[in-house]
Amino acid sequence: MLELKHLRTIVAITEYGSLVLAAEKLFLTQSALSHQLKEIESRLGVSLFIRKSRPVRLTAAGERLLETARSVLPIMTSTERDMQRFAGGEAGRLHIAIECHSCFDWLMPAINQYRNHWKDVEVDLSTAFNFVPLPALQKGRLDVVITSEPKPLNGIHYEPLFRFEILLAVANTHPLTQLERVPATALRNETLITYPVDQERLDIFTQFLRPADVEPLAIRTAELTLMMVQLVASGRGVCALPNWALAPYLQGGHISALSLGETGLFSTLYLAVREEQLDTPYVREFINIAKETCFQNLEGINVVATLH
């Protein structure tokens, strides 16, 4: 009914004192303003200006409307400015999900660094253990997914981050440390410690044990990398972890890291985003920072399997 156009008209008329001037400033004709004014006055059933005098004067109702205009129009101006920031890709939302537990280690520093420079981007990190993240990404519930399975999907772009080796962590005292390479069959007699997620999501199963049709002796789970390492060190099982996740714990000397299979078990981590977002500055920048951070964090790490 009442529209912002009308408020802008009211303001212009009071500001310039005449329909002629106001019309000019609004890039309209005097006639247009006259018609418009008549229209709202008759719709509201009140008169807003007294035109019998020059400069035209506001009626009481006009004053009230002007007051509203003065409080509403600035809000709209700032809203439109924000819209431009969204449009320009300077502001936005980045809902990130990780499929891989250990990714916290390098992602957190990346996010912190990113936040410093993109204050207008709302960053949100969630673990995708209870839902499948890629469809959510497609549908816009998520904006970034960190995954090691780049399943080709409509409208999804995968940006490779880095390649890493999945190593088997065992206690230093464990007999397996005697082997050069650990065959799948060796795990028949071991308790395997994993994160508490579906086996589908764990490379050790999908890429190593299942192809060899091997089931470990037992499986137990732990939430945190640190807990796994402690269990391994005390000889209560073995676990498979990325080399970079394992690195800090190898210093202590209680555990060793062994290559899996003949060639080692390698995997690549990808950052998945919607194709349409690929050229958005704030998304592009996140990808760059993620990559940089990976290199920085992984540079010092040169963990290869313990060789004898």
Added chain:
Amino acid sequence: MLELKHLRTIVAITEYGSLVLAAEKLFLTQSALSHQLKEIESRLGVSLFIRKSRPVRLTAAGERLLETARSVLPIMTSTERDMQRFAGGEAGRLHIAIECHSCFDWLMPAINQYRNHWKDVEVDLSTAFNFVPLPALQKGRLDVVITSEPKPLNGIHYEPLFRFEILLAVANTHPLTQLERVPATALRNETLITYPVDQERLDIFTQFLRPADVEPLAIRTAELTLMMVQLVASGRGVCALPNWALAPYLQGGHISALSLGETGLFSTLYLAVREEQLDTPYVREFINIAKETCFQNLEGINVVATLH
């Protein structure tokens, strides 16, 4: 550019979760909403809703716009409600001017009583000594004028309030108290005390002295009725005042009131308003209260000239 219509659309869609439902509530077709949404999204250069999911979800830009809508729309609602009050004549403005000094005496109580019942009417009283009030009334700078000269003017309605006699106040000891009626010529030897306004505005000049071509001995002015009366009582002059303005001072016994000329000098006070406002409730009601107050205030007053 961005309009309230769009904000209302955003709110409806988020509230009902689908274009179909929202369209229904807005009395539009789903197609209309789809077009409208597409239009503003392309104008702003941002997408506001993710339609790939159901219910449709807001993007970050959409959230921002919704926030604005939630702060702006209530303001508009309350503004429109106020407009209805103005339209219904429940709210408005009453800029009153009096041409006659003494009118304060009965007008003030009237205004006070009026204010109690019409809280949404902004009442303002000014003395019209430095400007001509009737043209200002015509042009809407004033809304009510109290005058004793009902000059016929386009669009102006005069409501008669009451008829009164202008009496000559003299000291009890004054020789004029011996006369039954005071002729104009009698003032040739008197100092006349008036309000400090143009003689054009004083009935004693226009209706009495000038027709008889008489000039008083001297003229001096006083701001307030009380001051005039005190000057008169101390024998420093005489003054012409309405009977009701003089009434309270006759009790004291220091002054007397005499009729002017053969028939007495009478005048009628009118309340002038713009014709278009005559049917507006808040104006109508002011007229009523003004009339009532006059009667109440003048009822007890039965001042006639002192007769011997």
Added chain:
DNA sequence: GTAAAAGAATGAATTATATTCATATTCACG
């Protein structure tokens, strides 16, 4: 007080904008 100038109002014609209708496309769910 009147004429000229400037501003505001008006009505019809035009243009722009919004809405609908009919239909195609997409998405969610079994």
Added chain:
DNA sequence: CGTGAATATGAATATAATTCATTCTTTTAC
């Protein structure tokens, strides 16, 4: 993968806004 429900799209239509040409009103200056 098909089905039902939702959204998108394009052309046609309806509605609303704007302009043009003109008249009416107010102000100003002589």
